[in-house]
Amino acid sequence: MWKTGLVAVGVTLTVAVGAAEVAYAAPGELPSVVAYVRNGDVYVSQGTGEKRLTTGSGHARPRWSPDGRQLAFLKNGRLWTMRSDGTAARQLSARAAAGPSWSPDGKWLAFASLSCTGGPGVYRIATAATKTAVPEVLFPRDCRGEELPEEAAAVPAGRGVPAPLNERLATDDAVAWSPDGRRLAFRGGDCESTYDACLSVGTLADGSEKTVAAYGGGSLQNRGFAVVPSWRSDGAKLSWTAFQEGETAAESKPVHLVEYDTATGAKRILGSAMDRELAYVDASRAVITSQNSGRSWVTVLGLATGTRVLFRSGSQPSVQPVRR
Structure with missing residues (x-):
């Protein structure tokens, strides 16, 4: 059974929003700053205050660098970086990109883009690169050394009624670099030759891939997706x-969060229905995007207890690494 409602944890502040009251995580409850998106712009906050880093909308998927001094993000579907205060924004690649992820040493950014097979592929580009630099293919392995495929012209976003959430998420190609630097998690991969949709973990050294979630085809009588992967800092959970x-209805699940044990392969569902886009704070907490009163909210989730507290209106959270 799905859990609903919000339970305040730790110290919270209650703030009126319209006719409703919502709980915010109090300053200092989180050890570092969270970046998130609201109305197409990037904001950062550690508690009750927040700072807007971008203007003009069109921004998505902010991701902190390992040293916490920079953010990678998408601007109109292209890869950019900026300092943690929003200054010195610059474009890294002219190629269409999806959800970036930093290498643990901070020297590279991985992102998804069209591959030589016609499906999503994973590339990397040096963080010191200019937008004329050519990214390097990582996956699929068979595309390594091949010329980069030409991209179709961008289609302007529609102004009509937005597609349902599950349809918008289904083709989100955000990637995640493992904390040990050896692997990348990404949507699709070689498993798409067997399944209708899947999530892979690829090993950079040899290009091999492991399927960790699959839907449809290959004798699976289901339909679905697994997207927006996120590693815990010790690499033990994905x-x-x-x-x-x-x-049947009993076998169907709305948008939800799955946690995978990288040692045993065991899986468990986290949080509530419509929770998504998890980013680990530590072994006991994460920030997620949840639904509240028809809006998206960044929410602090207790991973063992299921306790929840609203943090900020927005989505696509990323947690700044704690500097040591």
Whole structure:
């Protein structure tokens, strides 16, 4: 059974929003700053105050650098970086990009883009690169050394009624670099030759891939997706956002969060229905995007207890690494 409602944890502040009251995480409850997106712009906050880093909308998927001094993000579907205070923004690649991820040493950014197979591929580009630099193919392995495929012209976003959340998430190609620097998690991969949708963990050294979630095809009588992967800082856990339609209502699951044990392969569902886009704070907490009164909210989730507290209106959270 899905849990609903919000339970305040630690010290909170209650603030009126319209006719409703919501709980905010109090300053100092989180050990570092969270970046997130609201109305197409990037904001940062550690508690009750917040700072807007971008203007003009069109921004998505902010991701902190390992040293916490920079953010990678998407601007109109292209890869950019900026300092943690929003200054010195610069474009790294002219190629269409999806959800970036930093290498643990901070020298590279991985991102998804069209591959030589016609499906999503994973590339890397040096963080010191200019937008004329050519990114390097990481996955699929068979595309390494091949010329980069030409990209179709961008189609302007529609102004009509937005597609349902599960449809918008289904093709989100955000990637996640493992804390040991050896692996990348990404949507698709070689498993798409067997399944209708899947999530892979690829090993950089040899280009091999492991399927960690799959839907449809290959004797699986379901439909769904697994997207927006996120590693815990010790590499012991990998989470992602999932959706599943089964043969029966009991086998169907709305948008939800899955946590995967990288040693045993065991999986468990975290949080509540419609939770998504998890980013670990530590072994006991994460920030996620949840639904509240029809809006997206960044929410602090207790991983063992299921306790929840609203943090900020927005989505796509990323937690700044704690500087040591």
